[in-house]
Amino acid sequence: MVAFLDLPLELLPVIFNSVVSPPHLGSLCLVNNSFNQFAIQKLYQHIYCYAWHNNSKVVLLFRTLSSCPHLARHVSRLEIRVFPKGLPSLEHNKLLDLCIRGIRNCINLRSCAWTRDGSLESAILHALQQCPQLKELEINGHDSGYYNPIILAQFSKLSKISLIMPSAQVIEVLPSWISVVGSTLRSLTIICKASILVTDNLLESLALSMTKLEQFYISGCPRVTDRGVGEIVSTNRNGLTGIGLEGLSQTFDMSNFNSICKGHRAFSRLTSITLTFHINTPLQTWMCDVTELLSTAPLERFQVYAETTISQAPVTDEFWKAIVTMHGSRLKRFSVHRMKISLDALYDICSRCSVLEELFILADRHDLDAVARCFTAAQNLRSIHVNFSFEECGSAEPEFMMNDALHIIQHCPATVTQIGCHTKVWHVKREVRMNDKAELYVEPILTRYESPDIPEQLLVIRM
Template identity: 45%
Template sequence: MACFLELPVELLPIIVQFVVKPSHLALVCQTNKVFYRYAIPCLYERVLVFPWHRDGKSRVVKVFRTLAECPLLARHVRRLEIREFPKALSSEASDDLLANCTQGIKNCTNLIRCTWTRDGSLSSRVLESLLECPALEDLEINGHHNWQYDPQILWRFKNVSKVSLIMPSGPVIDVLPWWIKETRLRLRCLTLICKSSPLVTDGLLEIIAPGLPNLEQLSLIGCPKVTHHGILSILASSRVGITTLGLEALSSAFDMAEFSHQVESSQALSQLRSITLTISETFVAGWMANVQRLLASSPLEVFQVYTRGGSLGPTMSDDFCASVVDSHHSTLKRFSVHRMRVSLNAIDFICSRCTNLEQLFVVVDRESMRDLGPILSKAPRLRSVHINYPLDAQSVLAPLRSRADVLSALQNCIAPITQFGCNTRVWQVSKSWGEGDEVSEVNLSPYENPDIPDQFLVMRA
């Protein structure tokens, strides 16, 4: 009988790719030298530190000490994502950490993507170290410089193709036109995330538009001074066509009717595959009709809408859901509606018509969970589902009830779902099958992927 040790060594890289949890990869590295050789690049390919990680601040210290002292490990890093950072340190400890950060980053010679979002933690020395990473093309940073770094350093990142700025301050916004000019038409993705900031305006977008002919992805969040005029100027400058568009919490003067009319005339969104929109809690039929018109000629794959604020909005119209599905049923892969209930009839229509649907994120009443299984079964390629429902304010049993609700929904579901979330919880799904298409057993295990689940990245306003 063949045993595991007789497997061809060439299969190890393929096998290791299916191990996603860092602690599991670390165990694989300890197996023997052969396993170490193939697993260590996967372990260090993505270095992620989030605020909810246990001992996240001390983890940052250990990560950068390792990267600074072990260049052979640092060269495996392709993606560095720092969303937590210790700031209450002694002067000596702070100096040591900064020295390790700068040296560690310099050692990451193959770094492609860097995310550094912790407010007040980004310094000029860190940015200058990133300038020495020759492969860097994706930069996401906290734009609130707070005199911790010199915004003038930013325009020296001339080779980036993707830029995301979070809460940019005035001096950072002032640098943006020069920065975009210095990228020499390389920029393909621009994201500006604000919190009701008046700094991002139509005028700014009109200034930077000529430098964005190759822009494919544009997301503006929390920019109340941006109207349809500014967005149209960006669309008009894009020669390749926008494929991803996020218009979230923009000006109340944004005229969707005029915007959709101009887009329809110019066919500016004929390449659009993903759209994210926020709507007011009192949205009207006219807005929905204009959105349908806006998307009419787009090969849409991702449709995401949510209301502003934290409260649950009105129920999404069945007619509106049906119109989106009728126009894009052959291409839609993700249908996402947050902070608005979606009826079971609408979900049934979505699952029945969208034969390529892979992700479904919706809000329903808890009582409807038990009826979801047969409906979800109608989507033959459905992989990921997330259901939000209102919770009782005093419900201490919410996590247990969520798990029970998910199990009841999946027991009668034959769709190939591998991930299911409910409110704040996410599980990996495995099933055992009985005779025919009957599910004999459903198992829910903890979510292992170190990345944030997609459903938690939708709402940013």
């Protein structure tokens, strides 16, 4: 019999790829030198500080990265979404120095997110510019005098840019930045709350520099209409693979946008789309336009949600049926937020989307049994998330949602590994047990969510 330690070393990275919890990876690092060699790479590959982490984690992180270059070189993805603010001047300067030295040691850094308002400074941007492998940058665009927006135009080799709440000064420098980075840029995301700074004119000024763009996501920009987005898609050379149009102008003319896209075959490569539906939008026209818009797309991920929660299903079953008929053989994600769909439509989605892996819906809790039975028809599901109305779950205890999740998972195929109810998410594991008759059976159980990635359905923009 071959001992565990006799396993070929080349198998260790494959095994460790299934381990997502940092504490577990830390334990693997302590087994022996061979385990440490491979586990340490995975442990430091993705470093993150989220809002629920305390400030001391940020300090300890950059103290490690600044003093241990051999560890910092493993960092490929750095996410700083919380950062100490209001520190005394001396402490702030010490932390800033740690950050700068730590970032400079991350010589293999490919992706950086630094998103807390008021925490990004010019010195940090300059340090990031010295990372030769950096390709993706996500930042808080509200400079507030903490950093000079002109520095952004010096990032000339990025393939992905994400801007959150950009200020007027950042918007002003954006056209020159995009013109510099346009040859390598493949993805642009602009996320606002209700900004009047992002307009059709701005998008038109960016369009000619983004002819190689593959993904375009824009949210919370009520001054943007079909004119601006139409210019983006019409100047694109190869067609987008992903687009998100969320919280734009109520005057957005989907019919005209459909005509623009058809005329330029803009969606011939589109695999992912996210749309919002406004309660004042003429429903029948909107459904027809969206159906026609997607008729030639090789769609795999479909997401739609209402800008405000709608208690009754405004979109008819015919719309969902049309989407499934056109794309059911390819759809891997079907996501409907803030508006309910009928049980008949849900069953149709589950039964005819043969490769469906992710399903996110809004449902009534009193329909839980019927909803769960629909899931049995989807044989490849990996992730399920069921939201309930605020009235049903507004003051619910975690145990309340966990019981609902357990009830749902009893009806789900064995392929499901993640389930969520409202604001909670769990990993699904299965244990083999024995009953009173000495018969073995498998029972699904819920365990704490341990992945470093935030579930998409819990992103603030969706909530």
